[in-house]
Amino acid sequence: MSVLFMTIFFSFIIALFFLVGFIWSVKSGQFDDTDGPAVRMLFDDKKSSHATNNNKS
């Protein structure tokens, strides 16, 4: 039966992992602007990556 205790314990740890993930995502500002990312993901990668490369070099 002790295996059940273990699975419950692990399932809780996994759930906790998601909670921490959620809190991290809020903290990092992912919920501050919910309109921008929807648009940003549609940008052509070629041009903007070219621009960021310039910046890095």
Place this chain on the structure above:
Amino acid sequence: MRKNQVDIQFCYHCGEEVKGAPIQYEGHQFCCNGCKGAYELLLSNNLCDYYTIDKNPGNNLRVEIDPTEYEYLDNSHIIRKLLNYSDGKTARVTLNLPQIHCSSCIWLLENLQTINAAIFESRVNFSKKTIHITFNEQQTSLRQVVELLASLGYVPTLNLNSVTEAKTQNTNRSLYYKLGVAGFAFGNIMLMSFPEYIGISGDFTSQFQLLFRWFNVALAVPVLLYSGSDYLQNALTAVKTRILNLDVPIVIGMLALFARSVYEVASGIGAGYFDSLVGFIFFLLLGKFFQTKTYSHLSFERDFKSFFPLAVLAKVEGEFVPVEVNQLSVADIIMIKSGQIVPCDSILLSSEARIDYSFVTGESNPVVKKTGDLIYAGGKQVGGAIELLVDKRVEESYLTELWQKENSDGKGQVAQVADVVGKYFTFTILAVALFTFVYWSFSSLQTAFLAFTSVLIVACPCALALSVPFTHGTAMRWLAKHGFFMKSSAIVEKLAHINRIVFDKTGTLTHSKNAAVTYDGKTFDEYKDEVISLVFQSSHPLSEQIAQHLGQAANPYRPSTFEEIPGAGIKGVVNGVSIKLGNEQFVLGEQQDEIQSAVYLQINGAYYGRFSFSLNYRNGFEQVLNQLRNRFELFLISGDNNKEQQRLATHFGGEGHVLFNKKPHEKEAFVCALKQDTHKVAMVGDGLNDAGALNAADLGISVTDDVNNFTPASDAIIRGDVLQDLPAIFKYALASEKVIYAAFAISFAYNLLGLSFAVQGMLSPVVSAILMPLSSITVVVFTTLTTTLLAKKYRIV
């Protein structure tokens, strides 16, 4: 002649109709040099994707930027105040760009480093319309960054407020955390309670049962203490101040649930009601989340500081340099350029000034001031540059003092219906619970305790507490979609209780920009194209109105010379014809006593005629007033002259209801007087001259033709073009209140049902686990659906 008309052409950059001759460049047409310049800049930096992501994404650049405009951004004192962070090498700044409107904007603004390599990173917050820029301070300056943005058509909002405002721009994220914790615990507790739901028992489960139960206790503690902390605190303050609200019975229910559940687990009688408790807090927070949708790019708290410039030119050691407005002291000499606002009460040193006080008083015609006259802060200079002697510091100026005084007075809070209900609710519940306790205590003390807590648990006004946020939240969303934005969802309730409405005239009942243009004088048809082509070059509001009035040129020309003299007029040579347009002084060389906003036209040295402007009332304003008059007492209070008293009095229900020539503080006093006898007054106005009245009214609504423009502090902002729907908006608010009452009835029905179980001491965890979420969900679905249907009914979609 009309048949030969050229096709309407649109500027490649800003997408606006090109009325004069378009500028051809690289196969595209541009309306002005500003737009062409922006295109050139993007072309040379290989950023022309800007034009393909969205069509004609640019912002019009016809107003040329004065090269010295941002001189004050070289002042280290101002720089320090504006930057969020600076270590001498890297600096970070957050700027407000109200022009951000499409995906192209985001793309271009996040690729700024291609144009200026000293910019490390730029990030747009689309909801707030702000940009965060990190740049190398040694290679570029804040001024260059701002000038780059301005040259691309994104002019940052920089005013006195930008430096005085605390820079804590962090949005309140705690609600997300609380919601996350509650949701997490809710799910896990339900999982752990599963064996209890289906009634598994026996040796096999008994060892788990204890573990599961204590596990639930551990999960519920953070939810009660952290996620529910706002409710606990509110209830505590309510009890302390002896003003009971709906939070009190909620917290009583929450605590009773928790105490009873812990008792059951500890004594081994049952599993407790942790799923109900945590689910209940989760739903409450969800309601709160739904209610607190804010329109972060709109500001409802603007005061005079948002209207005042950040810096003006002041004489320091014999030279004019930009000085922060807050740093000005008495006897400083300042220079105000055309179109700038006088930031503090000052004495005129130059020979003559034309001051436009429309901002302050609502009077639209500029006032002429002579040397030695006192000019109040808030006036706008419309002639050339003037020199002034500072008489009072910014904070001590007459009008700023007036506004500050108003802001400190709190406005009377409308008692919210939920809190009134909450008050009676608390007493009734406590009475019923005590009665049950006394009744059962004769037979068994334990049963008495269980029945007592059951009553408190089941009577917990969960559904009641959800009905208000979901109804108001839904109403707020629909109204915002329609062009009526509220500071908070509680404003819906205020709207429903209004019975007197006060209107301002200029800018509220009339269009702020589009005046009716009339021309009297000799016809100039033969030179019409030339006049249009010239007028189109100017971005002065009056020129734009004339251009609008004259329409499209059949053969647009490019003027061979063009000159705009601020505060006077424009002149130029078009197709060999010399044209002069402007005020009387400028065109005819003489000024009659009467000051009026008329534009005089001179062609080839001969006077032709003049354009005069009269206020243009908004479409259907008469119908709106007539509809509103059935339900409300209407008043008009204007800072303007009483030319139209007769006409307006009929729509407002008598002479006594229309007042003219009122100063800002008189407007405020009038609104305060109307609030007597428990009347609820709404003020509809625009401009700073109404700021006091908007603040004094129970509900201040400011009207704007461009939501991103500055509006004075108010409870709600309405777009000018939906002002005609004001009667429907009021009706909708009233209907929403009825939805709340209906939701109350539903939740009371559930409470009675639960109570009938509880007083008999028969409330089992299963009954509670079904009844409580069911009542919450019914109320949420009912309110959201009905409020949405009502929005359709009143055509607020």
